[in-house]
Amino acid sequence: MQQFLVTGGQALHGDVIISGAKNAALPILFASLLSEKPTTISNVPKLKDIETTVKLLQLFGANVNFTDNVVQVDAGPVSNQFAPYDLVKTMRASILALGPLLSRFGQAEVSLPGGCAIGARPVNLHIDGLRKMGADIVVENGYIKAKASRLKGAHIIMEMVSVTGTENLMMAAVLADGVTTIDNAAREPEVVDLAIYLNTMGAKITGAGTDSIVIEGVTSLHGGNHKVLPDRIETGTFLVAAAVSGGDVTCRNADPAELEVVLEKLREAGVDITTGPDWIRANMTGRVLKSVKVKTVPHPGFPTDMQAQFTVLNVVAEGVGMVTETIFENRFMHVPELQRMGAKINLEGNTAVCQHTDKLMAAQVMATDLRASASLVIAGLVAEGTTIVDRIYHIDRGYEQIEDKLKRLGANIERVNAA
Numbered sequence: 001m002q003q004f005l006v007t008g009g010q011a012l013h014g015d016v017i018i019s020g021a022k023n024a025a026l027p028i029l030f031a032s033l034l035s036e037k038p039t040t041i042s043n044v045p046k047l048k049d050i051e052t053t054v055k056l057l058q059l060f061g062a063n064v065n066f067t068d069n070v071v072q073v074d075a076g077p078v079s080n081q082f083a084p085y086d087l088v089k090t091m092r093a094s095i096l097a098l099g100p101l102l103s104r105f106g107q108a109e110v111s112l113p114g115g116c117a118i119g120a121r122p123v124n125l126h127i128d129g130l131r132k133m134g135a136d137i138v139v140e141n142g143y144i145k146a147k148a149s150r151l152k153g154a155h156i157i158m159e160m161v162s163v164t165g166t167e168n169l170m171m172a173a174v175l176a177d178g179v180t181t182i183d184n185a186a187r188e189p190e191v192v193d194l195a196i197y198l199n200t201m202g203a204k205i206t207g208a209g210t211d212s213i214v215i216e217g218v219t220s221l222h223g224g225n226h227k228v229l230p231d232r233i234e235t236g237t238f239l240v241a242a243a244v245s246g247g248d249v250t251c252r253n254a255d256p257a258e259l260e261v262v263l264e265k266l267r268e269a270g271v272d273i274t275t276g277p278d279w280i281r282a283n284m285t286g287r288v289l290k291s292v293k294v295k296t297v298p299h300p301g302f303p304t305d306m307q308a309q310f311t312v313l314n315v316v317a318e319g320v321g322m323v324t325e326t327i328f329e330n331r332f333m334h335v336p337e338l339q340r341m342g343a344k345i346n347l348e349g350n351t352a353v354c355q356h357t358d359k360l361m362a363a364q365v366m367a368t369d370l371r372a373s374a375s376l377v378i379a380g381l382v383a384e385g386t387t388i389v390d391r392i393y394h395i396d397r398g399y400e401q402i403e404d405k406l407k408r409l410g411a412n413i414e415r416v417n418a419a
């Protein structure tokens with residue numbers, strides 16, 4: 001098992017190149033199953049979750065080539081619609097195979113993904129939506145078994161805003177008979193990127209980015225090329241690391257429009273934020289970090305995937321900061337680990353009340369999920385001594401070459417094999 005050793009005390013300085021978004025690349029790769037023709041997807045981050053997705057696509061029978069952040073998929077030969085537990089358990093987003101497989105082949109059997117450290121994470125909305133489109137679905141022995149000779153367009157009102165739920169139903173609707181409307185749809189930039197990719201292949205989707213998406217079914221898709229949008233959460237993570245360490249970092253290949261609320265919160269925290277068309281600079285030199293109040297909500301609100309990073313920001317900042325989590329019921333697993341480093345945080349229901357902590361102290365801490373891991377690394381950057389972060393396979397799910405990128409900014413971080 002690998003660990004990070006992070007020695008605190010260096011302010012981050014310089015430029016960092018932002019990778020393509022994991023949460024856009026994943027649905028887009030699964031969407032390639034909808035076409036019999038080859039497609040090429042670029043700016044795909046090299047991550048554990050992407051490797052898992054490639055394995056799943058290959059298992060279904062697709063020819064996949066992944067070189068230099070470009071994935072070529074030929075899903076023409078796909079003949080198997082079974083997603084086994086062994087692969088699905090390592091990546092919840094595997095549920096995104098369900099919509100495309102069912103829509104193109106009339107059948108799919110996908111393991112239930114189950115919960116994870118941040119919560120129960122049910123998939124009832126995916127199943128309900130597909131049933132509304134005429135699918136016959138049973139859930140037995142831990143598998144979702146779905147059949148439909150051809151899905152039919154339907155009016156689906158999502159009970160709650162679900163990102164992958166919206167994506168799964170949008171993909172399923174692309175080859176359905178008739179028009180599907182998804183109301184109370186997720187508005188995340190990754191949903192928009194998926195719609196752009198699908199439209200490039202001949203789908204007829206309008207309204208992505210609003211809460212009402214309309215999909216006019218077509219009989220087949222052609223091939224196409226698509227470049228995945230920049231990862232807004234990776235961007236936000238580096239901006240927070242710059243702020244917390246008192247540094248000056250410019251994120252390149254980034255999109256400020258995707259991160260408006262996060263940038264607003266960083267400005268409120270006293271960070272000098274400047275932006276250009278494809279860059280964002282966070283300069284903290286000679287400035288005082290002030291605590292902020294954040295509450296996670298679906299896009300365009302403050303993202304839950306930035307919550308753990310802002311918890312650390314609030315611990316280091318002057319004053320009392322509040323972080324309220326409304327999306328997932330258990331997304332504070334980083335709090336006890338940060339407390340082990342001396343962070344003054346009180347959990348009051350779904351709010352973390354963070355008091356300014358003069359000095360964080362290095363400790364051995366355990367990563368529990370992807371963004372919790374990022375928060376521990378950021379804390380390590382400012383703690384006194386060398387922090388050991390265990391279970392960094394979580395961070396490898398979602399951050400491409402994080403230690404190399406941090407080192408280039410001056411951080412003292414090493415990946416080692418645990419003794």
Ligand SMILES: CC(=O)N[C@H]1[C@@H](OP(=O)(O)OP(=O)(O)OC[C@H]2O[C@@H](n3ccc(=O)[nH]c3=O)[C@H](O)[C@@H]2O)O[C@H](CO)[C@@H](O)[C@@H]1O
Nearest residue numbers: 023093121122123124125126160161162163164165327328
């Ligand atoms: C691969 C990917 O894109 N992951 C993101 C996606 O996860 P994911 O798509 O899994 O998250 P959802 O948007 O579906 O979850 C939002 C809320 O809806 C609930 N829910 C969801 C589906 C369902 O069928 N029933 C149900 O009750 C969830 O438990 C949660 O409380 O959006 C989350 C919220 O922005 C992000 O944190 C994840 O990084």
Ligand SMILES: C=C(OP(=O)(O)O)C(=O)O
Nearest residue numbers: 023092093305370371398
């Ligand atoms: C929670 C996340 O991912 P996933 O939905 O894949 O678990 C995340 O990206 O922070």
